[in-house]
Amino acid sequence: MLKTNYALLLAVTIFSASCSGPGKPAGNNAPDSLHHLVQHYYDEKMEFFPLDATMNGEHQYDGLLQIDISDRFRLKLDSFYTRYQAALQGIDTTVLNDNDLISYSMLQREVSIGKAGLRFPDHLMPIQQFWGLTLTLPQFGSGTSAQPFKNKADYEKFIQRMKSFAEWSDTAIANMRRGMSTGYVLPKALALKVIPQLADLAKKDSNNVFYTPLRLLPADIDSTGRNELRTAYKAAIEQYVLPSYAKLHDFIVNEYLPKTRTSTGIDGLPNGKEWYTYLIRFWTTTDLTPDQIYATGEKEVARIRREMDSVKNSTGFTGDLPAFFNFIRTDKQFRIFTTPSQVLDSFRAIEQKIMPAVKELYGHLPKTKFEIRQTEAFRAASASAEYMPGSPDGSRPGVFYVPILDATTFNYTGMECLFLHEAIPGHHFQTSIQQENDSLPKFRRFNWIGSYGEGYALYCESLGRDLGLYTNPYSYFGHLSDEIHRAIRLVVDVGMHAKGWTREQAIKYMMDNEPVSEHEAVSEIERYMAIPGQALSYKIGELKIRELRNKYTQSTGFSIKNFHDELLKDGCVPLSVLEEKMARRFK
Known part of the structure; x- marks a missing residue:
């Protein structure tokens, strides 16, 4: 049950009323009004999304797990967005400074696009193989993630979350039954990938990730207290969590799988084309059409293929590009590891190698610590390499997760x-610089915008030679392979979700244009099927950042350190806001 913050609700209501009449607040009050509004927004949002709060280091909701797929929750969320839309109309933007203008436009966009998204019934398809609560909960419950397990109270809070998961899973099944009756169901290929994940998480086995905190019980609890806590925690796993995963597993196998769809893209769902248009706006922060994105993808694929062909020729390889893809993918000289620890150590060596040069390109470095870890076994088969942000208070490092199914490959x-x-x-x-910047309101410190965040990360791949990497043609070819991978995404994502491409067509296009195995291509394509539009954000954002760097490199007194520091200092922003703020800085 959502605990309503009546004081906050009253404050926002009064604020909205004071701004709604013909007399707006006096200009000199507008910045303070905005500051209060964005803080209220963040605080209330954390109550709506308590897992996000835990990730952000806000631990007052660590025992709460909203049933965020329920109709009741979605109605409350719609009302939440509507109230803040109304409140923002009362702000006099003419007197705001640059930082506050960014906050205003970002909050305006966030509540608008959040409200618009509620038109589409994603809650009727609440489980898929790439992300979602069925995968997030075990990460939190692993004892090594954002959920704290430092004392008895911490354990009791996660017990409450495990109890709530039973209600969430029952709601998920009820929703999926509604989806089955209205045509909102997963493609069969995705449902098949979910089944082994649910089966593993339903096992009453000490290797199940949910049991891990039992090996980490706080040392300052006496033996009697430890035994009582162990008994209660184990009982919660076996009474609420394991049966919920088992119930979800059996439902998917017996009821849901026969009703899954044969279509690949979101356009195979009722109102799917409009939904995809919305997701493009959400993920790219642009109004680009599917056709425009598709054309950009084809152009980029052709450009990068030409450079790949040049690198291939420089190695003396005499075959064509597809043959070189196969060579890169299969030749033993590129498979130098025998154990996961060797893979992780090799990544750590890269960090040591580049740091001196990094300091030449960036003036402001983050304080948050950093670690490299192997992806947990329960999700490795369907996972990509990923980064999990640390906490700004230093209690949790940022973590680079690497899935290693077989180190020898x-x-x-x-x-x-x-x-x-x-x-x-x-x-x-x-993410660390953004979270550490306490001059930003919290809703911006902990905000994520894919086209900026993924676009920036893809841009960083182009810095390899500046950082002393890509010293042999094969590593540089690896960089080109990753770049074309993001360009391919523009083609296959739009192809599947707007142009009627099948899963198999998309897999073939990917394998024809980059050195990936069939297993890797299947995993990637199914990821794009599960989260339409997300894969577009990388290349769209990177192209904008590269365009801005090329533009301002010509400016008098241009400094790459200043460019990067300005790029990062305001955190994630929509691409239009990025363009505006960089123009103010380098005009």
């Missing part, structure tokens, strides 16, 4: 650009 050619993207100076720098 791990190809080194893409490791350098992967590290630049996911770790340093990519996601770790961007």
Whole structure:
């Protein structure tokens, strides 16, 4: 049940009323009014999304798990967005400084696009193989993620979350049954990938990730207290969590799978084309059409292929580009590892190698610590390499997760650009600098906008040579492979969700244009099927950042340090806001 903050509700209502009449607040009050509004917004939003609060280091809701897929929750969320839309109309933007103008436009966009998204019934498809609560909860419950397990109270809070998960899973099943009756169901290929994940998380086995905190019980609890806590915690796992995963598993296998759809893209759902148009706006922060994005993707694929062909020729390889893809993918010289620890150590060596040069490109470095870890076994099969932000108070480091299913097949050619993207100076720098900047309101410190965040991380891959990497043609080819991978996404994402492409067509296009195995291509394409539009954000954002750098490099007194510091200092922003703020800085 959502605990209503009546004092906050009253404050926002009074604020909205004071701004709604013909007499707006006096100009000199507008900045203070905005500051109060954005703080209220953040505080209330954390109550709506308590897992986000935990990730952000806000621990007052660590025992809360909203049933965020319920109709009741969605109605409350719609009302929440509507109230802040009304309140923003009372702000006199003519007297706001640059930083406050960014806050205003970002909050305006966030509540508008959040409200618009509620028109589409994503809650009727609440489970898929790439992300969602069925995968987030075990990460939180692993004892090594954002959820604290430092004392008895921490354990009791996660017990409450495990209890709430039983209600969430029952709601998910009820919603999926509604989806089955109205045509909102997953493609069969995605449902099949969910089944083994649910089966693993339903096992009553000490290796199940949910049992891990039982090996981490606080030392300052006496033996009697430890035994009582162990008993209560284990009972919660076995009474609420394991049966919920088992119930979800059996439902998917027995009821849902026979009703899944054969279509690939979101356009196969009722109102799917409009939904995809919305998702393009959400993820790219642009009004680009599917056709415009598709054309950009084809152009970029052709450009990068030409450079790949040039690099291939420089190695003396005599075959064509597809043959070189196969060579890169399969030749033993590119598979130099035997254990996961060797892979992780190799990434750590990249960090040590680049840091002196990083300091030449960036004036402001983050304080948040950084670690490299292997992705947990329960989700590794469907996971990509990823970054999980640290906490600004230093209690949790930023983590670069690397899925390693078999170290002997791990190809080194893409490791350098992967590290630049996911770790340093990519996601770790961007998110840490943003979170550490206490001059930003909290809703911006902990905000994420894909076209900016992923666009910046992809841009970072192009810095490899400046940082002493890509010293052999194969590592540089790895960089080009990753770049074309993001260009391919523009083609296949639009192809599947707006042009009627099948899953198999998309897999073939990917394998024809980059050195990936069929298993890798299947995993990627199914990811884009699960989260339409997200894959567009990388290349769209990177092209804008590259355009801005090329433009301002010509400015008198241009400094790459200043460019990067300005790029990062305001955190994630929509691409239009990015363009405006960079113009103010480098005019």
